[in-house]
Amino acid sequence: MPFIPHTESDVRDMLDAIGAQDVEDLFDEIPASLRIDDLSGVPEGLNEQQISRLMMERAEADGRPLCFMGAGAYEHHIPAAVWELTTRGEFYTAYTPYQAEASQGTLQLLYEFQTMMAGLTGMDVSNASLYDGASGMAEAVLMAVRGNRKSKSHRILVPTTVHPEYRNTTHTIVNNQGIELVEVPYDPEGGHTALDSLKQYEGEDIAALVIQQPNFFGILEDVDALTEWAHQQGALVIAVANPTSLALLTPPGEWGGKGADIACGEGQPLGVPMMAGGPYFGYICCKQALVRQLPGRICGRTIDRDDRVGYTLTLQAREQHIRRSKATSNICTNQGLLVTAATIYMSLLGADGLKRVAQACHANTRKLVTALTASECVEPLFNRPYFHEAALRFSLPLDNIMRPLHAHNLLPGYVLSKDYPELGDALLVCATETRTDADIETYAGHLNRIIESQAAAGCPVKPKMA
Amino acid sequence: MSNIPVELKYAKTHEWARINEDGSVTVGISDSAQDQLGDMVYIEVPEIGQTVTAEEACAVIESVKAASDIYAPIGGEIVEVNESLADTPETVNQDVYGEGWIFRLTPTDKGEMDALMDADAYQGFLDSEEH
Numbered sequence: 001m002p003f004i005p006h007t008e009s010d011v012r013d014m015l016d017a018i019g020a021q022d023v024e025d026l027f028d029e030i031p032a033s034l035r036i037d038d039l040s041g042v043p044e045g046l047n048e049q050q051i052s053r054l055m056m057e058r059a060e061a062d063g064r065p066l067c068f069m070g071a072g073a074y075e076h077h078i079p080a081a082v083w084e085l086t087t088r089g090e091f092y093t094a095y096t097p098y099q100a101e102a103s104q105g106t107l108q109l110l111y112e113f114q115t116m117m118a119g120l121t122g123m124d125v126s127n128a129s130l131y132d133g134a135s136g137m138a139e140a141v142l143m144a145v146r147g148n149r150k151s152k153s154h155r156i157l158v159p160t161t162v163h164p165e166y167r168n169t170t171h172t173i174v175n176n177q178g179i180e181l182v183e184v185p186y187d188p189e190g191g192h193t194a195l196d197s198l199k200q201y202e203g204e205d206i207a208a209l210v211i212q213q214p215n216f217f218g219i220l221e222d223v224d225a226l227t228e229w230a231h232q233q234g235a236l237v238i239a240v241a242n243p244t245s246l247a248l249l250t251p252p253g254e255w256g257g258k259g260a261d262i263a264c265g266e267g268q269p270l271g272v273p274m275m276a277g278g279p280y281f282g283y284i285c286c287k288q289a290l291v292r293q294l295p296g297r298i299c300g301r302t303i304d305r306d307d308r309v310g311y312t313l314t315l316q317a318r319e320q321h322i323r324r325s326k327a328t329s330n331i332c333t334n335q336g337l338l339v340t341a342a343t344i345y346m347s348l349l350g351a352d353g354l355k356r357v358a359q360a361c362h363a364n365t366r367k368l369v370t371a372l373t374a375s376e377c378v379e380p381l382f383n384r385p386y387f388h389e390a391a392l393r394f395s396l397p398l399d400n401i402m403r404p405l406h407a408h409n410l411l412p413g414y415v416l417s418k419d420y421p422e423l424g425d426a427l428l429v430c431a432t433e434t435r436t437d438a439d440i441e442t443y444a445g446h447l448n449r450i451i452e453s454q455a456a457a458g459c460p461v462k463p464k465m466a
Numbered sequence: 467m468s469n470i471p472v473e474l475k476y477a478k479t480h481e482w483a484r485i486n487e488d489g490s491v492t493v494g495i496s497d498s499a500q501d502q503l504g505d506m507v508y509i510e511v512p513e514i515g516q517t518v519t520a521e522e523a524c525a526v527i528e529s530v531k532a533a534s535d536i537y538a539p540i541g542g543e544i545v546e547v548n549e550s551l552a553d554t555p556e557t558v559n560q561d562v563y564g565e566g567w568i569f570r571l572t573p574t575d576k577g578e579m580d581a582l583m584d585a586d587a588y589q590g591f592l593d594s595e596e597h
Binding site: 149292317322323326 | 508510513528532533
């Protein structure tokens with residue numbers, strides 16, 4: 001349904017029909033003392049020419065550095081067709097298009113999206129998306145507490161290898177709901193969550209264990225062993241998985257003997273540009289047994305009274321417009337536009353295409369790590385396999401290197417010291433399929449020159465972390 | 467005119483309760499309730515072993531148009547739940563006082579049954595609710 005604004009004669013007709021003189025009359029119940037006289041704090045409007053000029057100047061200030069940063073948002077190639085189709089008026093301007101009578105196209109798309117996500121994660125059901133990966137994890141935690149009826153503790157084990165922002169966001173959302181997030185430290189050699197660090201929780205009442213794969217350091221966790229351990233403890237398993245990686249790695253539905261119970265994560269890698277941080281979308285999938293605890297919109301396929309296939313929202317008794325305060329969540333929408341882009345992206349690439357993207361990401365990151373660690377002053381932090389991102393340690397202060405690299409129009413990576421001060425001068429680097437050999441040479445070249453010029457007095461090589 | 471069997475007791479929240487020979491109490495929803503709710507699609511039954519108090523929400527019944535809490539008419543420990551409702555929730559519509567039972571509990575205090583309405587009182591309650 002396209003958006004068609006009212007003309008003045010439309011407005012006139014409507015006012016005549018209800019017997020009002022003008023639109024202002026409809027607000028006459030509001031006491032004068034509450035009305036704002038003017039919007040003097042708001043500057044004069046700009047015309048189209050002025051605003052275009054302003055936005056161009058602003059956009060130039062952003063710059064387009066060569067990106068070697070991941071840490072939750074990834075630069076992938078998005079085929080032109082994705083946004084050609086997504087910006088069609090029917091998708092782009094539709095507001096809350098969930099009515100089965102009016103939005104069969106949108107609902108079919110949501111259904112296809114759900115089908116793809118369930119397939120990608122190896123789970124039974126998916127919803128029609130959440131706001132982002134971080135709040136998606138919070139919803140998964142809430143879901144696990146509701147769904148794990150045997151557990152009374154409301155304690156969730158969260159490894160510190162889970163994205164720091166996801167942990168912060170989840171804490172903000174669940175903290176006042178009586179849910180305790182228990183941090184599990186990572187292994188300093190491997191950068192993963194070692195089974196040993198969970199031993200102290202054996203025999204305790206744990207509602208769920210969160211496992212991020214690949215984890216924030218890009219390291220691959222022992223998902224089978226961790227899943228088995230959690231299930232043996234009567235805890236549910238929440239998988240936080242990068243969707244591109246799922247084209248290559250074992251999907252959460254196949255972790256351990258019974259598979260993860262809930263899979264969630266950030267959908268941005270699937271056809272959504274990085275856009276300085278958003279909007280993105282979160283995905284959440286689960287086993288059939290937990291479907292009634294799933295938050296958000298769920299689209300179903302059914303037949304109408306003429307036996308034609310139709311799509312409609314379903315299981316709405318979970319949602320707040322029906323269950324009110326007992327709803328599974330207060331989310332009552334989804335990230336429809338980005339889901340549209342993701343669905344078209346996945347359709348265009350297909351399973352094979354997505355796999356090739358993942359393979360290229362992995363190959364390029366390995367090349368990047370090789371190129372950067374050729375320098376004496378750079379070495380890998382951890383000794384376990386990684387996927388499409390790697391944590392590197394620098395034996396000279398990162399600040400001295402980052403600034404000159406930025407000046408060369410490079411985004412060298414994500415500085416880890418803010419969230420993991422114990423790692424010292426550490427950088428998380430990433431190379432997706434969009435980085436060429438020449439790009440990697442450019443980065444390594446600049447880095448080596450900068451290190452040389454910095455290390456005139458010799459490069460102090462710190463001992464390896466014992 | 468809804469069906470209100472005389473041998474049962476009724477709560478203001480439209481649950482019925484029946485004392486069984488072994489002293490346990492079976493609970494379901496009344497004919498008037500199932501009629502108001504419409505076609506049932508799902509019943510979330512309580513956990514066996516769960517202890518409930520009188521008037522505590524312990525189950526959820528979902529129809530095509532609404533989801534409604536079911537309250538324990540008296541306090542006790544849940545000893546049995548009607549598993550068949552998972553596959554055939556419509557039984558609640560079709561046989562609301564028989565096969566459509568929802569859970570059975572061992573009462574903590576049988577005296578709490580006295581606080582419930584008998585069939586006449588429930589009929590009167592329904593009549594007054596209509597106005």
